[in-house]
Every structure is written in C-alpha cells, then in structure tokens.
Amino acid sequence: MTPRLSGRIAEVAAADPAARALEFRGRWHTWAELAAAMDRIDGVIDAHAGGGTAVVGVPARNTPLHVALLLAVLRRGGCFVVINPARGRESVRSDVAGLGLRLVLGQTADIEELAGATDGTALVAFDDLDADARVQHRPARPAEGRSRPGVAVRMPTSGTTGPPKRIDLAYDALDASMAVAKHYEAKKRDPARRPSGVALVNSPLAHMGGVFRVLQCVLDGRAFVFFERFDLRPWLEAVRTYRPKTVSLVPAALRMVLEADPDPADLSSLRAVTSGTAPLAPEDADAFTARFGVPVLTSYAATEFAGGVAGWTLRDHEKHWSEKRGSAGRAQPGCALRVVDEHTHDVLGPDRPGLLEVRPAQLGRDAGWMRTNDLARIDADGFLYILGRADQAIIRGGFKVLPDRVRSVLEALPDVRGAVVLGVPDGRLGEVPAALVEPRPGAAPDPAALRAEAARSLAGYEVPKEVHIVAELPRTTSGKVDLGAAKALLREVSA
Incomplete structure (x- = not known):
C-alpha cells in the first residue's frame, strides 16, 4: 500500500506543473522541473x-537537486538515508562503507569523494537539477541492501555529544508529525489549490529540521526559498520581498539578526519566529521581541520523536510569557510529558527536577514512554523547563553543576554572543567547569570580569574555574555547539 505521504507528493508534483516550487540563489524552479528530475x-x-521501494543513501545538501532526490525516494515509498557531508571526508566514507547500501546518489563532488569507499555500492552523480545521471561506480556484485519496510528517512542525530546514531523515521510518524505541528492538514485537499505565501527554509537537509520544513512546504503545496545555509543578507532580502508570517531561526541565527539590527519595518510581516534545535536564552528572545515587536516561540523536539513534542503557541505567549520565560512551552496536542526520579524512575510532581520522559503523538497510540537524557521540571501549569543533560552534569566536589544553567547565565551578559561549559579534571575536586566564550562583534570581554559577573547569579561551585575567549564556537550544521570539537578547542586554548 502506497504511504499517504508518497501519494501527496505525487499529487502536488503533478498539479499545475508551471507553478513555482522553490527559489534557490535567486532563480525560481517550477514543479515541472522538479517532477522531471x-x-x-x-x-x-x-x-x-x-x-521496488529501494533504500537510497544521499549526502544531503541544501540544493534543488537534493530536494528532488528526497521527493523522488519518498514518492516511490523508499527509504532516504541521510549522509551528512559536513562530517568530513573520512567520516563520510566510513559511514557509507558501514551502511551496506546498494545505491548512493548525490552531487558530483560528493560522489567523487566516495570513490573506493565500498565495492558493493553503486555511486551515481548529478551535476545539478537538470543534468542526467553519471555512473561513477557500478559494482560487479551489489551489496545485499537492507530493507526498511515503512521507513521514510534514516536520519543521523546531530552528534553534538558523540558519534551520531541513526534513527528510523516511519512514513506514518512523519505524516503525523506534520499534523501535530498544524502545518499540514490531515484531510484530503485539492492539490491544485496552493497557498499564496512563500516560506523561507534555511535548516540543513542533513538534519531533521531541514527535512521537516521542506516536507511542510511540499505537502502543503507552498512555494519556498531554499538557502544553502543561513546567510543574513539574502535572508533579510527574502523577508522583505516575500513578507512571510513566520520564520524559523536557530538561536545562533536569531542572535545574528539582533546584532545586525535591521530596520523593524523589514520584519513587520512576521507574526512569530519559531526557534528550536538548541537552547535559546530568554534574554535574546526578549530583546528580539522588544526590538522588532515579534514574539519568539521556542520548542522542544528530537529526531527520535520524529518532530516536536512541546512548544509555545501565540496564545500561551500572550498570556504566560512574562511569568514562564525560559520554558520550552507546553506539550503539543496528543503528546505527553512527565518527569521521573533519576535513580528510582518514580514519577515526580510539579516543579521537581528529574529525567524527562516523552510519549510522542506522532509515534502512534501504542507508543510508550521514551526516556531522555534531559534533566527537566514541569510546573503545575504544564510548562516544560529543560535544565540540562544528565550525561553532561559536572560533579564538583560532590556538588552537581548543570552546564546549560551556567551557559545561560554567561549568554545573558551583554558582551557574550555564545558560550559552552565543559567539565575538566581536577585533582582535588574531581571535575570543575570551564567555559569557552564567543564575544559579540566589537566586544572584548575580560575573562576575570565575566567570571565575576556570572558569580552574581551562580552558586560558588557553579562558577567556571576557567573562562577562555575564542573567536568562534564550533557548531554542527544544525547550529548546535559541537561538544567534541569544543572539548578539543578547550584543550588547545588551555595548553
């Protein structure tokens, strides 16, 4: 049976072929061009x-070709295996060698990098959306391939805390995730009736957020501007030109907009900005709203959940933001959240910190509770507060330090653009917190002054023993700080 999502892609692609589908680097591509590809x-x-349905690997980048690759695989009910080319040549080659795929498709430069990585995988390249395929490697004995019945996307996690894991996202879960987010109507609609507005998509296709937002637009029949990455100048130009009602900005991108200080008239079409992927300091959210008059709606999501499970709505923001700032919002429709004791796993009452457990609506009625590594509390009104990750807690002489709490205090300081807090060994206390700080443009903060300012809001044991100023924090393609790279950088600047 053809998945409903596959049928919807086919309907949208066939309806009104001359309609514009996506803009990339200033050029609009029509649905006819995408369908031909x-x-x-x-x-x-x-x-x-x-x-058959097929399992296909793709080094995923933000180009029209890769949108066509994603849609072609999903239209036929296949499994789109995301390979993240940003991880570096050797990591990508090792990844592909271990996947046992019969076929990898991608742009020419990425496919050429894979030559010799695996004998059993066919490697086929495309120069661009309009080009014919060129076979780079045709195996004499193809790999067996690994069937993934019902799986739409095999997505690697962001890998911020270690090697990425792969999560199987089912067709039903992706379809339900669109409905949970209220961006895609579950009822059947006339595919020829396309929304008039234009969306902006700058999330990476190698990340869950990118796949999710592209599918939001496609399943709704909405034209969108697709960016290779977040780039402030073309993004602002697109906002001025197409006047979207909502946009999505990861925290680092939101801070870039704040620092650029554009004319508020440029953003006057916006009713809301959504922000996820990484923690956003409430001070940044407040500053954005104060400057541009646009509320910032944060959310909580994970690849394992096939999308979001909690977030702010405009109504909640209007009623509750002043007393609930810093929260990730409330459970989305059909989703359930609870907090359990770290050791006994007993369910805890309001405002008691513990491990967060989630029952995502998009995984179906029979989905059980999924335990996360996130420390959280849920207040009496159902608002979720993420306190940090249990597996990153720093135990300093018997006291628990949550790096995210220290980070949020540092990022609230006026000269700090971003920060990451890590544990470093200490002969007397076992482990102590140390911080890397990325300053705002034009600022030159003094490490000792930052420690002193942070100490006003932190317990003595929470204050970083070391603060190092760095030009830029290492980040993943999804905008999160790459903790592995940050640890290496901390070792380098501490030496």
Whole structure:
C-alpha cells in the first residue's frame, strides 16, 4: 500500500506543473522541473537498486537537486538515508562503507569523494537539477541492501555529544508529525489549490529540521526559498520581498539578526519566529521581541520523536510569557510529558527536577514512554523547563553543576554572543567547569570580569574555574555547539 505521504507528493508534483516550487540563489524552479528530475532519479533507482521501494543513501545538501532526490525516494515509498557531508571526508566514507547500501546518489563532488569507499555500492552523480545521471561506480556484485519496510528517512542525530546514531523515521510518524505541528492538514485537499505565501527554509537537509520544513512546504503545496545555509543578507532580502508570517531561526541565527539590527519595518510581516534545535536564552528572545515587536516561540523536539513534542503557541505567549520565560512551552496536542526520579524512575510532581520522559503523538497510540537524557521540571501549569543533560552534569566536589544553567547565565551578559561549559579534571575536586566564550562583534570581554559577573547569579561551585575567549564556537550544521570539537578547542586554548 502506497504511504499517504508518497501519494501527496505525487499529487502536488503533478498539479499545475508551471507553478513555482522553490527559489534557490535567486532563480525560481517550477514543479515541472522538479517532477522531471524526480522521474530521471526514479529511472536511476530502478536500474541500480533493484526497483521496488529501494533504500537510497544521499549526502544531503541544501540544493534543488537534493530536494528532488528526497521527493523522488519518498514518492516511490523508499527509504532516504541521510549522509551528512559536513562530517568530513573520512567520516563520510566510513559511514557509507558501514551502511551496506546498494545505491548512493548525490552531487558530483560528493560522489567523487566516495570513490573506493565500498565495492558493493553503486555511486551515481548529478551535476545539478537538470543534468542526467553519471555512473561513477557500478559494482560487479551489489551489496545485499537492507530493507526498511515503512521507513521514510534514516536520519543521523546531530552528534553534538558523540558519534551520531541513526534513527528510523516511519512514513506514518512523519505524516503525523506534520499534523501535530498544524502545518499540514490531515484531510484530503485539492492539490491544485496552493497557498499564496512563500516560506523561507534555511535548516540543513542533513538534519531533521531541514527535512521537516521542506516536507511542510511540499505537502502543503507552498512555494519556498531554499538557502544553502543561513546567510543574513539574502535572508533579510527574502523577508522583505516575500513578507512571510513566520520564520524559523536557530538561536545562533536569531542572535545574528539582533546584532545586525535591521530596520523593524523589514520584519513587520512576521507574526512569530519559531526557534528550536538548541537552547535559546530568554534574554535574546526578549530583546528580539522588544526590538522588532515579534514574539519568539521556542520548542522542544528530537529526531527520535520524529518532530516536536512541546512548544509555545501565540496564545500561551500572550498570556504566560512574562511569568514562564525560559520554558520550552507546553506539550503539543496528543503528546505527553512527565518527569521521573533519576535513580528510582518514580514519577515526580510539579516543579521537581528529574529525567524527562516523552510519549510522542506522532509515534502512534501504542507508543510508550521514551526516556531522555534531559534533566527537566514541569510546573503545575504544564510548562516544560529543560535544565540540562544528565550525561553532561559536572560533579564538583560532590556538588552537581548543570552546564546549560551556567551557559545561560554567561549568554545573558551583554558582551557574550555564545558560550559552552565543559567539565575538566581536577585533582582535588574531581571535575570543575570551564567555559569557552564567543564575544559579540566589537566586544572584548575580560575573562576575570565575566567570571565575576556570572558569580552574581551562580552558586560558588557553579562558577567556571576557567573562562577562555575564542573567536568562534564550533557548531554542527544544525547550529548546535559541537561538544567534541569544543572539548578539543578547550584543550588547545588551555595548553
């Protein structure tokens, strides 16, 4: 049986072929162009992956070609295996070698990098959306391939705390996630009736957020501007040109907009900014709203949940933000949240900190409770507060330090653009917190002064023993601080 999501992609692609689908680097591509590319990709899959639904690996980048690759695989009910090219050549080659895929598709430069990585995988390249395929490697004995019935996307986690894991996202879960977020109507609609507005998508396709937002637009039949990455100048130009009602900005991008200080008239079409992926300091949210008159709606999501499970609504923001600032919002419709004791796993009452457990609506009625590594509390009104990760807690002489709490205090200081707090060994106390700080443009903060200012809001044991100023914090493609790279940087600047 064809998944409903697959059928909807086929409907949208076939309706009104001359309609604009996506803009990239200033050029609009029509649905006819995307559909023609999808048909060519279908032929390649039939020739190299044995037909049927197929499991296809793709080094995913933000280009029209990669949108066509995603849609072509999902239209036929196949499994789109995301390979993150930002992880570096050797990591990508090792990743592909371990996946046992029969077929990897991608742009020419990425496919050429994979030559010799695996004998059993066919490697096929495309120069761009309009180009025919070029076979780079045709195996004499194709890999067996690993069937993924019902799986739409195999997505790696962000890998901020260690090697990425792969999560299987089912067709039903992705479909339900759109409904939970209220961006995609579950009822059948006339595919020829397309929304008039234009969306902006700057999340990476190698991350859950990018796949989710592209599918939001496609399933709704909405045209969108697709960015290779967040770039302030073209983003602002697109906001001025297309006047969207909502945009999505990760915290680092939101701070860039604040620092650029554009004319508030440029953002006057916006009713809300949504922000997720990484923690956002409430001070930044308040500053954005004060400057531009636009509320910032934060959310809580994970690849494992196939989308968001908690977030702010405009109504909640109007009624509760002043007393609930810093919260990640309340459970989304059909989702359930609870906090359990770290050791006994007994369910805890309001405002008691512990491990967060989630029952995501998008995983179906029979989904059980999923335990996270996030420390959290939920207040009597159901608002969720993320306190940090249990597996990153620093035990300083018997006292528990939550790095996210210290980070949020540092990021509230006027000269700090971003911060990360890490544990370093200490002969007497076992472990102590140390911080890397990225200053705001033009600022030159003094480490000792930052420690002194942070100490006004922190317990003595929470104050970082060391503060190091760095030009830029290492980040993943999704905008999170890469903790592995940050640890290496801390070792380098501490030496």
